[in-house]
Amino acid sequence: MGLIEGLFGGDHSRGRGNKGHGSAEEKAGMAIPPLSPTAASVVRRCARIAGVPVDQLLRRFDTEEQGGRPLEYARSVVEYCSCIALRVETKRQDYLGDREFHSLTYDLMLAWEAPDEETDAVFQKTAFSILRDDADDDDGGSIFYSSPTQMAIQVDGRRTVGPEAFAKIAPSCPAMAHPITVSNLFDALTNSTGGRLHFLIYHKYLKSLDQVLSSAKRISDGHKAPAIQLSDGEVILDIHGAATPKPVLQHIGTSTWPGRLTLTNHALYFEAIGVDFSYGEAAVYDLARDLKQLVKRESTGPWGAHLFDKAVMYKSSSTSEPVFFEFPQFKGHTRRDYWFAVIKEVLHTHKFIRKYMLTNFQKAEALSVAALGILRYRTVKEGFHILPAHFKTTLAFNLAEKLPKGDKILEALYGELQQHCSRFRGSEDFAQSSSDELTLADPFPLSAYTMVRMGLLALKEEDNTEERDFTARDVQIGGTSSVQMALERSFGYSGRVEAARATLDQVKVEDIDTNVAVLKELLFPLIEIGKVLLAFAEWEDQLNSYVFLFCFLYMVYSGWIWFMFPGFLLGSSLFMLWHKHYVKGQLIGAFEVTTPRRRTVQQLLALQEAISQLEAHVQAGNIFLLKLRSLMLAAFPQSTSKVAAALVVMAAAFAFLPLRSIILLVVLEAYTRQMPVRKKSSEKLVRRLREWWLRIPAAPVQLLRPQDTRRWRPRLRSRQAI
Incomplete structure (x- = not known):
């Protein structure tokens, strides 16, 4: 014992x-x-x-x-x-x-x-x-x-x-x-x-939560607080990197600086460590304003190499390039995941505030909900070594953003917040409460007043005037609130999402050869149809090609071509309904794919060859665009005149000919190139066009080196600048 x-x-x-x-x-x-x-x-x-x-x-x-x-x-x-x-x-x-x-x-x-x-x-x-x-x-x-x-x-x-x-x-x-x-x-x-x-687990949770809140209270009172200028209502939620052996590494370009990262309910502050182990002026990354911020998990390492999956990337419209905050950890990446979650929680909170244009007490309440949620999230992480993620997260606004129909949860939360705040505005009916009702001098239990009682927040005078007596009418006994109903519906949909995600994990394969093999098997019907059409266009069997050509021309001329796409959609819907009626929710049989047998070295060589082919295609695309630029800017006057005349003829055709006739002409020209009658003339025409295209020069390109960022130094920036 x-x-x-x-x-x-x-x-x-x-x-x-x-x-x-x-x-x-x-x-x-x-x-x-x-x-x-x-x-x-x-x-x-x-x-x-x-x-x-x-x-x-x-x-x-x-x-x-x-x-x-x-x-x-x-x-x-x-x-x-x-x-x-x-x-x-x-x-x-x-x-x-x-x-x-x-x-x-x-x-x-x-x-x-x-x-x-x-x-x-x-x-x-x-x-x-x-x-x-x-x-x-x-x-x-x-x-x-x-x-x-x-x-x-x-x-x-x-x-x-x-x-x-x-x-x-x-x-x-x-x-x-x-x-x-x-x-x-x-x-x-x-x-x-x-x-x-169990009570012992519950007691441990509240004890750990009290320690986390006491730590936040000491920081807000100035004990071990960083030397940063906080605005009204700004509360420090967490600090990482205060211990010199475990600093946060900030990567901007190819420069790396160790330092201390501070998160508040409004912004991120990074203080770089100097040569004398003192902190410099803080760089401020605003999370409150709508700056099109992007925060995601990233891998980083020395000189920008993607080696360690332990960083959070931050980018906004006010930053010239992404900023990476790396959280070194010998094993795993729980620190990075924790900071990624809490930063996203602050961003989603301010998005909620901007969407519903919250001000004064309502804004303070939303920020307090996020602050207490982050402190509870930190308690579960430190006290029980658990980091709930995705649909199991204990961060309210993160959960609402991830859940299906989570916007309904936020809408219900805003409705309840309006209802609570309206009760605080002193009305005569509350002042004239009957003696049969219990009256206690205490406001409705909102997160903002909890933060005030704990010394983490100071409300303005106009917000404090909204406090009033708590009466029996304020307690919702039994029933289900609008937030709870929205949560139940969202969790019902989330179960289906989780089941679908489990199927994705089963079918994901890693190497590129296997993925290509799966893709080919899935597209097998379309590939076979394409082969048949190509055989018709190459006139391997003249009778089938003639029959296909006349049928297609008749469909275009009679107007049936416009019903092909609706007919395809209708046929797809009938096919799905037929399977729904006869299959009746039974599991689909496994899709069998024969994987290619290649060794690791062969896969690396195939990947290198694929990259080389991709590079060659990109180069060919650049050359095509540069030659087109030369034609547009008349770098080759004779060819420019011919192209301009061809464009005029095409414009006249689109202006005076019906679309049906244009489609017929295009199909006839493309489909009959390989006919025995037109084959020689078509090959001669293609050869002349290729020779003409090779004579056109490409527009010049000048490559500039990027500016050197190795001499970057952190400096104090206002919240309007970053």
Whole structure:
């Protein structure tokens, strides 16, 4: 037990978490039907925290609202009382580090999950059977072969929390979770515990979160803060490279400079390290303005070589060339992935602000949601060594950008933000609240006020005037919010996307020969059709060529040619519907491809040959354009006159002849070149055109060397300049 208490802080039931349970006689005397003893105990604790009688807390739920099922009513009572208690508890700055707060919130989740006696009995029985099975599985095993976390969980032996309870209670404290990412946060915390949240894991998460927030608070107060000029409302979110042995490497062109990288909710700051190990003036890369910023993962290395996949590339309309920030790491690239995610989160947040033109408090709230999300993301990374990505990320705006129909989530978030802010504008109906409603001097739980209470943000006076009393009307009990409904729809589509992505991973091949072989097999029908048409055009079988030519000319003359494309689309749709009706969702058979047998050296030689052919085609294209430039600028006057006359004739043809006649003439000229009657004259004409083209000179080209950037020095730039 000494090891367990040293890791997780001992028994969680001490302090306030044990005060509210009392004896069996007390529970029986103070029962609250239809609440279970656990839920009734939690309600009484919430009443003591709020400083009001229990009956006043329950007065909001009248007879009409009690008409539903007992389970729904009991959960509504627990949820409402939880919101009231958490408003009071979160007014303290150190509540995240308080073990009693951890126990209280965990008990709130347990009470919400099993609020009535019937559900509570089922969960108690399930928890006992799971604990007994775990004990049976560990018989005969050595304690030294089990992780300290799993051992502590088994010794703790308390009931666990499910995802629905965590999603209902945790967002009531904005520092703990946000409604958009609360499910992903739960998955990250329970990825090794079978989808159930144990108290020791929950306690470790809040303890780590408190440490991260305290670190951010010390930096905002000036302790170990970089010497950069911050604007109003700008908060430092993270710093990397402060330790000299692990600096961030900035690559611009062929120049490389070590330094320190600072991320705020408005910009990136890079301070280069000088010869005397002091930091120079900071270069500012603005993330708030619409500068067409592009941020992506990149590989970098010495002199611009793409060797190490550990960098983030930043480019905007105000930078002359891309800037690469490399995060050296001996193994893996988790640091780069973390910084890439948090930088994208700030960019997506300001994109959301610009899209809905948020100002004042609404803008501060959006930035606070992003800031707290980044701090939680950092907590999960440092405390649990997990870096959720893609659809499992715990960054709200990143998740909304990645999810299918994520714009609907942001639209719902904006609607709720408008609704919350409208409640803050002091209206007469809130000032005239009846005595039957509970009134506490505390604003609605928004992320901006959480940042203010923790000392990370200072709101302006006009924003502070929007604070008002919190009333019972502000609590949404039961039901599903618009953000949650948008999330459910998006996650439904994301499941299909993940399934489709899994099929992509199965069919991806690496070497170029195999990819070419797969491409040829997929295009086999089109290749065969092309071969047949080419055989017709070369007049290998004159009868078939004549039949094809007359049929095609008749289709053009009669106007049927215009129905070919609609007919192709209609036939494709009928083919798909036929397969849908008869196949009925069965799996498609594997597409068989015979891979070429080549050794590694042969593949390298084939790749070199392909590159040489590509270079030759590019050179031929450049020569064609340069000769065309000579003709346009009359560098060869006689040829220019002939080309101009030909263009005049073509213009007259397009002006006076119908399009059908032009198509007929073009098809006849191209298709009958290899006819026995026209073959000799066609070859002679092509030869003369080739000789004429070879006589045309190419326009001159002058190659200039790029400017040398090796003498680049970082200097202070205003946010308007970068």
